[in-house]
Structures are given as structure tokens and as C-alpha cells.
Amino acid sequence: xxxxxxxxxxxxxxxxxxxxxxxxxxxxxxxxxxxxxxxxxxxxxxxxxxxxxxxxxxxxxxxxxxxxxxxxxxxxxxxxxxxxxxxxxxxxxxxxxxxxxxxxxxxxxxxxx
Amino acid sequence: xxxxxxxxxxxxxxxxxxxxxxxxxxxxxxxxxxxxxxxxxxxxxxxxxxxxxxxxxxxxxxxxxxxxxxxxxxxxxxxxxxxxxxxxxxxxxxxxxxxxxxxxxxxxxxxxxxx
Numbered sequence: 001x002x003x004x005x006x007x008x009x010x011x012x013x014x015x016x017x018x019x020x021x022x023x024x025x026x027x028x029x030x031x032x033x034x035x036x037x038x039x040x041x042x043x044x045x046x047x048x049x050x051x052x053x054x055x056x057x058x059x060x061x062x063x064x065x066x067x068x069x070x071x072x073x074x075x076x077x078x079x080x081x082x083x084x085x086x087x088x089x090x091x092x093x094x095x096x097x098x099x100x101x102x103x104x105x106x107x108x109x110x111x112x113x
Numbered sequence: 114x115x116x117x118x119x120x121x122x123x124x125x126x127x128x129x130x131x132x133x134x135x136x137x138x139x140x141x142x143x144x145x146x147x148x149x150x151x152x153x154x155x156x157x158x159x160x161x162x163x164x165x166x167x168x169x170x171x172x173x174x175x176x177x178x179x180x181x182x183x184x185x186x187x188x189x190x191x192x193x194x195x196x197x198x199x200x201x202x203x204x205x206x207x208x209x210x211x212x213x214x215x216x217x218x219x220x221x222x223x224x225x226x227x228x
């Protein structure tokens with residue numbers, strides 16, 4: 001989930017299990033949501049996105065679910081692999097005149113063999 | 114394609130020194146951005162450039178200036194560095210328009226320490 005401050009929430013999973021990373025967003029008028037993966041020492045990489053007119057979108061091994069009623073976003077990773085270990089950020093695009101993404105603090109995913 | 118390239122990767126400054134972070138993209142993107150990332154926090158927008166010739170302030174612009182040199186290059190300048198500017202800086206760019214315009218492509222970052 002979301003967090004502020006120095007300590008990121010950590011999700012620990014066993015290799016092969018499914019992972020679910022949660023994110024709460026604050027603005028009910030946000031119309032676009034995106035998940036990024038950041039490995040240590042690297043820049044964020046795009047994983048998957050979803051628009052507010054959708055509830056679910058699937059990619060390769062990943063699914064994003066959007067619940068607008070409770071302003072909640074989740075990222076599901078199937079058959080989690082060691083290479084999935086990273087910090088995952090959700091971001092929402094506020095209704096504004098420019099491409100302005102508001103990022104959450106991130107969740108660390110630790111995959112154990 | 115290199116994507117988004119940032120230089121330098123690491124930098125140590127003394128308080129009061131100045132420096133410029135360089136960023137270039139080879140994806141023909143119109144929009145470019147500078148973010149900072151602090152431990153345990155999300156990325157915060159410093160400045161952005163919607164297109165060549167324009168720049169605008171983001172969430173945390175104080176202490177920074179930017180230059181959109183041409184379509185490819187967008188630099189970030191610290192005129193008088195302060196310890197509060199110790200952070201990891203990311204440059205990003207996005208597609209020109211349409212459905213893909215929200216997706217940001219990031220560089221690998223510059224780790225800056227101000228002593």
C-alpha cells in the first residue's frame with residue numbers, strides 16, 4: 001500500500017506464488033493510473049496502465065484492478081519470479097492541463113526462493 | 114535506441130556550488146520532465162517542458178532552473194546547492210500526444226549528494 005516517510009512497506013513472497021500490491025489514490029477525478037517497477041539503481045520502468053473507464057486490464061503475468069468506489073488500485077503478479085524483486089509505484093493522473101502524474105511512495109516486493 | 118540518457122550518474126557537491134544535470138532523449142518525444150526521488154517517498158515533479166521552447170514549474174521547483182535546449186535535451190541546474198537537494202534525480206520524456214501521452218520513459222538517474 002501507500003506510505004510516506006522513510007520506510008517502504010514490504011511484501012515478501014515465495015517464488016512461484018502470486019503477488020498483490022495495493023495502492024490507494026486520493027483524487028476521485030483522476031482518470032488514468034499507471035504502475036512502474038524500479039529495480040535498485042535504475043529508473044522506473046512502465047509495467048501496465050489503466051484508464052478510469054475500465055475495471056481490469058491484463059498484461060503478461062500482470063493484472064491491474066481498479067475500484068473507483070473505494071479509490072483503490074492493485075497490481076497482481078502471477079507466478080512471481082526473483083527478477084520481480086523491486087519497488088513498485090502506482091501513479092495517478094490528476095485532471096489538469098498537462099501530463100502530471102502523482103506518484104505514491106512505493107511498495108518493496110521481495111521474492112524468496 | 115538509448116532512450117533517455119542522463120549525465121552524470123553520480124555527483125558530490127559542497128553547499129553553495131552549482132552544477133547542471135544533463136538529459137537527452139532520442140525517441141522524438143515532445144514532453145520532458147525532471148523528478149527527484151527521496152528515500153521512502155514517491156517521485157516529485159520539479160519542472161517539465163511540454164514542448165520545445167516552453168518550461169513550467171512542477172511541485173518542488175524552488176532552488177532549480179531548467180533549460181529546454183532543443184527537442185532532445187532538457188537540463189536541470191542547481192545554482193547554489195543545499196543539503197536539502199541531496200536526492201536522486203530522474204529525467205523522463207513522454208510521447209507527443211494521444212493515448213500514449215501519459216506514459217513516461219525514465220532515465221537511469223543521477224545520485225546527487227550535497228555536503
